[in-house]
Amino acid sequence: MTSYTDKIREASKRLLKEGTVDMVIGFAKGSVPMMNQPMHAVNQGDVDRFVWDGNCGINLANYVTGRTERIGIVAKGCDSRNLAVHIVENKIKRDQLYIIGVPCTGMIDRHRLTAAVNGEIESVTEDEAGKTVTVSGDGFSETFNRPEVLQENCALCMHRNPVIYDERIADEVPEQSDEDVDRYAAVKQIEAMSPEEKWAYFDDLLSDCIRCYACRNACPLCYCPTCFVDESKPQWVGKSTEIPDVRIFHFLRAYHCAGRCTDCGACVRSCPVGINVRAMTKKLEKDCLEYFGWEAGLTTDQRPPLDTYKPDDPEQFIK
């Protein structure tokens, strides 16, 4: 992955030097392992702090909304799709952006690694070929097969290469297809349950939620100036961590992402208690694909399905 890092630094330095952009948004090494942090580089000296490895799971599209500068941005497949969503939703102009496309081979699941080893992880390294991940800490060191420790959304990803970009730092990586993986297997499993089982499943899933809103803050789609959960006049939803309040929060947040979510996994990654927020958003993604043939962020020419009306829109639910 050092080759990616070098190319990102080289491209960023060139863009800043030539004055093509006012800043470049990329990843810098995080203060704790497996948590690379977003970084804005405004001068060429900052650029050497940019890195690229399997811990760049945060979605950088989150940091461009409403900006007025010309921005260079490092974008994986999902980041580029979210940039396309932002362009359609007028949160940023296409000509303000210089997208540095990074073909992605998936991000490492920090929750899974933390659970897989005994002890605190101090460092995570990957081999250059992208085959293995070595985790080490005080008194232990374990090596995993990289494909086996990917985030679930990355293992199921169909758009690893950036869909829009101005420059791509490496050759395209092979894409998966529906023949390789069943991306909705987890959703189908829940769909097969009875209403009581579903209720119990989500009770269990959400029982740890502390309403910290990390999922919302990490989500590039959640850019509302005042979120419905923060509003007090009127107060749409209670502030407690009782199940009805928690459910309303998660249900509505997910629903606000319908037809816009690119399954980037930033919500799951950011959750401090390890809730699989995607249990809700993935269902909406599946429905959008089935009912509207729509996948978010693949084009900047079309409005999302819940934003448009077509005479043949499905309406079986109206009785």
Added chain:
Amino acid sequence: MKNLLEHMGIDPGRLHFSWISSAESTKFVDVAKKVTEEAAALASKEKKYMKTKPKVA
């Protein structure tokens, strides 16, 4: 929206979507009656949709 509510375990019988014009008062009455009857039939002793802890502040 209906799909996600059902996905999260709300009983399908509790959800109802209808298209009623402001001129269709009788249809509104019929639908409201039907929906409340259906929901009442599904009511359980377990108050899972309600909060149980007292409100503070």
